[in-house]
Amino acid sequence: MTNLIYETQDSFYQYIERVAVGTQTIADYLREDKIGEAMQLIAQFSEGIAWLTKVIVLMRKHRYYIDIDPSKINEFLMEINEGLERQDYVIVADMFEYEIQPFFEEAKEKRFKKVGN
Secondary structure (H helix, E strand, C coil), X not given: CHHHHHHHHHHHHXXXXXXXXXXXXXXXXXXXXXXXXXXXXXXXXXHHHHHHHHHHHHHHHCCEECCCCHHHHHHHHHHHHHHHHCCCHHHHHHHHHHHHHHHHHXXXXXXXXXXXX
């Protein structure tokens, strides 16, 4: 079980690295009017974010904590959906570049810590 926990944590860290880079690509595609490509990446981003959130919650059940707030991640998803519903791609691009990317750049430095027994 311990190996699975560490492997999952390692995958989590690797994915956070990719998210930090991918957010800029999404913002660039939206600004370049490559909406189809951006939407594909946003769908992948949403799936990945759901996985990250699930890992955080499951790790907590095993007493591993990381200083990343899953509710903040969910806020991003709701804001993205609102912007996409209005087809306000400038706002969505700005969110990816100026809110989401810095959040994940900071998250790259964080690690799970075992708490308690």
